Amino acid sequence: MAFSIRLERRLNAPMAMRIAVPVAAVAGGLLAGGVVMALGGHDPIDAYGSIWEGSLGSSDGFQSTLIKACPLVLTGLAVATALRVGLWNIGGEGQLIVGATAATGVGLYAASLPGPLLLPAMILSGCAAGAVWAAIAAVPRALIGLNEIIVTLFMNYIAILLMDHLIFGPWGDPKAFGFAYSRPLPDAAVLPLLPGTYVHVGIVIALLVAVTAWWLMERTPWGFSVRVSGGNPRTAEYLGLRISRRMIIVLALSGAIAGLAGAIELTGVTNRLQDGISVNYGYSGVLIAFLARGRLLGVVLAAFLFATLVVGSYALQTTGVAQPIATIIQALIIVFLLAGDAALAFRLRITRTRPLLEPAQAGAG
Amino acid sequence: MGAASDPGAASDAARGVLEARGITKSFGDRLANDHVDLTVHRGEIRALLGENGAGKTTLISVLCGQYQPDGGLVTVHGRTLTLGSPRAALQAGIGVVHQDFRLVPRFTVTENVVLGTKAWGGPKDEDTVAAQASAAGFRLDPRAPAWALSVGELQQLAILKLLFRGLEILILDEPTAVLSPPQAAELFKSMRTLAAAGKSIIFITHRLREVGAVASEVTILRQGKVVADRAVAGLDAQQMSVLMIGSSDAGGRVETRPGAAGDVVLRLEAVTVEGRSVRALDDMHLEVRRGEIVGVAGISGNGQTALAEVAAGIIRPVSGRRESAAAAVAYIPEDRLNRGLVGAMSVTDNLALRRYTSRAMSHPLWIWTDRMTALARRLIDAFNIPVRKPSTRVADLSGGGLQRVLLARELSEQPDLIIAAQPTRGLDVASAAMVREQLVRHRDRGAGVMLISEDLDEVLELSDRVLVLFKGAVVGEYSRGKLNRAEIGLRMGGEGAA
Ligand SMILES: Nc1ncnc2c1ncn2[C@@H]1O[C@H](COP(=O)(O)OP(=O)(O)OP(=O)(O)O)[C@@H](O)[C@H]1O
Numbered sequence A: 001m002a003f004s005i006r007l008e009r010r011l012n013a014p015m016a017m018r019i020a021v022p023v024a025a026v027a028g029g030l031l032a033g034g035v036v037m038a039l040g041g042h043d044p045i046d047a048y049g050s051i052w053e054g055s056l057g058s059s060d061g062f063q064s065t066l067i068k069a070c071p072l073v074l075t076g077l078a079v080a081t082a083l084r085v086g087l088w089n090i091g092g093e094g095q096l097i098v099g100a101t102a103a104t105g106v107g108l109y110a111a112s113l114p115g116p117l118l119l120p121a122m123i124l125s126g127c128a129a130g131a132v133w134a135a136i137a138a139v140p141r142a143l144i145g146l147n148e149i150i151v152t153l154f155m156n157y158i159a160i161l162l163m164d165h166l167i168f169g170p171w172g173d174p175k176a177f178g179f180a181y182s183r184p185l186p187d188a189a190v191l192p193l194l195p196g197t198y199v200h201v202g203i204v205i206a207l208l209v210a211v212t213a214w215w216l217m218e219r220t221p222w223g224f225s226v227r228v229s230g231g232n233p234r235t236a237e238y239l240g241l242r243i244s245r246r247m248i249i250v251l252a253l254s255g256a257i258a259g260l261a262g263a264i265e266l267t268g269v270t271n272r273l274q275d276g277i278s279v280n281y282g283y284s285g286v287l288i289a290f291l292a293r294g295r296l297l298g299v300v301l302a303a304f305l306f307a308t309l310v311v312g313s314y315a316l317q318t319t320g321v322a323q324p325i326a327t328i329i330q331a332l333i334i335v336f337l338l339a340g341d342a343a344l345a346f347r348l349r350i351t352r353t354r355p356l357l358e359p360a361q362a363g364a365g
Numbered sequence B: 001m002g003a004a005s006d007p008g009a010a011s012d013a014a015r016g017v018l019e020a021r022g023i024t025k026s027f028g029d030r031l032a033n034d035h036v037d038l039t040v041h042r043g044e045i046r047a048l049l050g051e052n053g054a055g056k057t058t059l060i061s062v063l064c065g066q067y068q069p070d071g072g073l074v075t076v077h078g079r080t081l082t083l084g085s086p087r088a089a090l091q092a093g094i095g096v097v098h099q100d101f102r103l104v105p106r107f108t109v110t111e112n113v114v115l116g117t118k119a120w121g122g123p124k125d126e127d128t129v130a131a132q133a134s135a136a137g138f139r140l141d142p143r144a145p146a147w148a149l150s151v152g153e154l155q156q157l158a159i160l161k162l163l164f165r166g167l168e169i170l171i172l173d174e175p176t177a178v179l180s181p182p183q184a185a186e187l188f189k190s191m192r193t194l195a196a197a198g199k200s201i202i203f204i205t206h207r208l209r210e211v212g213a214v215a216s217e218v219t220i221l222r223q224g225k226v227v228a229d230r231a232v233a234g235l236d237a238q239q240m241s242v243l244m245i246g247s248s249d250a251g252g253r254v255e256t257r258p259g260a261a262g263d264v265v266l267r268l269e270a271v272t273v274e275g276r277s278v279r280a281l282d283d284m285h286l287e288v289r290r291g292e293i294v295g296v297a298g299i300s301g302n303g304q305t306a307l308a309e310v311a312a313g314i315i316r317p318v319s320g321r322r323e324s325a326a327a328a329v330a331y332i333p334e335d336r337l338n339r340g341l342v343g344a345m346s347v348t349d350n351l352a353l354r355r356y357t358s359r360a361m362s363h364p365l366w367i368w369t370d371r372m373t374a375l376a377r378r379l380i381d382a383f384n385i386p387v388r389k390p391s392t393r394v395a396d397l398s399g400g401g402l403q404r405v406l407l408a409r410e411l412s413e414q415p416d417l418i419i420a421a422q423p424t425r426g427l428d429v430a431s432a433a434m435v436r437e438q439l440v441r442h443r444d445r446g447a448g449v450m451l452i453s454e455d456l457d458e459v460l461e462l463s464d465r466v467l468v469l470f471k472g473a474v475v476g477e478y479s480r481g482k483l484n485r486a487e488i489g490l491r492m493g494g495e496g497a498a
């Protein structure tokens, strides 16, 4: 008797599975990570203890996770928003960087603005810069069909070069001897903290943006028309919708969200423009949107999970585990989550190839 | 019902080439196939009939390994087939021509044929392809690029792909839906040639006349169950449709009182549209008045698509003018899933595509999704859309289901002008009758209707005026009462003096 194993698309996974599978995936990733650590000569139990302590299990750890989640929620939202009109914004990284850069420019050159005006001006300029950066890819995409993935990606490199030019040149800090730092920003340019914590208010802004994006895309007629345009451009045309205009607006909005992430990182975390302002936040956003299956509110959850992993792996490194191993564990969990996602969409079927009925019997009826 | 399908003696000669027993497949809580038995013998042409959503496509998807059934058994030449494996089905000799053909436009006929096999499409393969084509009665140039072929030829190419692989059991899903009557007749001739050469053919259709014309056996499905499995001889179209529907109120001919034409609601003046190589429309003049149905007869590929899209106001002509007095235009495009629906969105969303901005559904800052759902439930009921939950993705509907979503949306309002391109294609008899009734009802209400159809009977039955379209121009116009079927047929083929 032979068996065959195959994958089949599943229509609707039951609710219990939709919860159980990601949980099992995280557990599986942790287990596999434990093996890796044991092989590397570390005690997995200790190591996981420090991950827990460093990310969720302590007040400090939790606050760090919240801080880390802020840019990730935003870059994830940027990608998921662009997906509504059928476009892949791989340029969150660059949009974040130009957002931070523009905000720095305002902070340095309009420092005389009264305090309550300076911060909003910086943040808005960050959004605007991100929007413009994305629009540079959106316009040729909308008008002549130039692939937005490639253009947004290339714009990332240009953004990094632009920032480097400024921090090594005109905006450089003479006191930072060769470090890639801009001059520090004035005190009025620092984002306030949530009372009683050292978490800046960025996370609240990010959550508000998530709800707003959901409302705009899922609950307004305009958002509906955007989803129609993304879902089937030929049907949008049939309905007389102007697709190119929607593409440009939505990709610019997406860029503005990533630019906002940059301005918030700048004013909430680094307080000056520096080379490491984005730790691949833009690219992580693509992964987060993917994990969330493009759902806007799902992005918030996925980003928190991602932030927990990142912060946890920092904590792990402070206990002496080498950074590559910490990164491997992070990657393992994500791979398991992606596999779990596939497991939800498909199901394994194991079938006996031997018939339940003998052919002769079937023939005889 | 198992006993009803007793195939008799179990000797090798009497046994079918393909025998499916107890095939069961559900989608969520919908039982699309319920213990279906199907037997096909060598050299047999078997028609598979059933209303929209009866489970025909599901059944053949199981046979060709695309779906894993929940239960059942398939044997080919007495050997058990591994279910749910497209490769196993191919190896067993089962091949399907899907309605959308799935060909590569830039490849030549030969390249398309050999794609996926070990052959690479050299001169020797070209010879093989040419030989197989002529043996089947196809007139196909093995070196012609696929994009240059007509629909009928594309269909031949898709069948040729199966023949090249030496497959013995050919399954054709609604092959005639896209063909004009002469093209269909040609296809039937080839089918008979292939059957005579020992191939077994299963073919799905909604045109009951075709069953008698080409099939010897028929299996009829109703709501996923086999309700008939017998010889075609002695079964007329009326009986077939009773079996399909389960009652005798099969919609027949629509009562066709002449309409009372009123003001002009659409005027095309000297409209020209460029096509790929020739002009899609060439200096076209046309008027549609309120209260009349203008039938546009013609073989597909003579400018129908361009005409529909210009008339509906979706594309602009390169020269000439479109004037329309209509406040609301309904347009039923030929290619529903790709133009008119959004596959990844729900039935609810698709039904609301024309209304989501209306006051009743939304204001600029908020859509009431519950109102959209209520509308959807109403339309699902009124138009018998075969779907349980309004939140189902439209892409998961059966062929006829898609169609009804579109018709429900377009015809449930009060349009002044209706452009209907092949509106009954792919619909079962009862649904087709419903659509025709709807068109007449809207005409009587005062809408102008343009009915573009390859089905000459349909055009003649409904139209107050018939135009014949050939190579992008009107080559004949007939008013009701002066219709001459033979002459119109000639004009459609480009013959007959003007
Ligand atoms: N992939 C799917 N997911 C969910 N439901 C499906 C899927 N495919 C088919 N169905 C449902 O199963 C039923 C049978 O569908 P099927 O496509 O087999 O009908 P059909 O007889 O081919 O109809 P038609 O004449 O309209 O093409 C329908 O109710 C359909 O909505």
Ligand SMILES: [Mg+2]
Pocket (backbone or CB within 6 Å): B056, B057, B058, B398, B399, B400
């Ligand atoms: Mg079908």
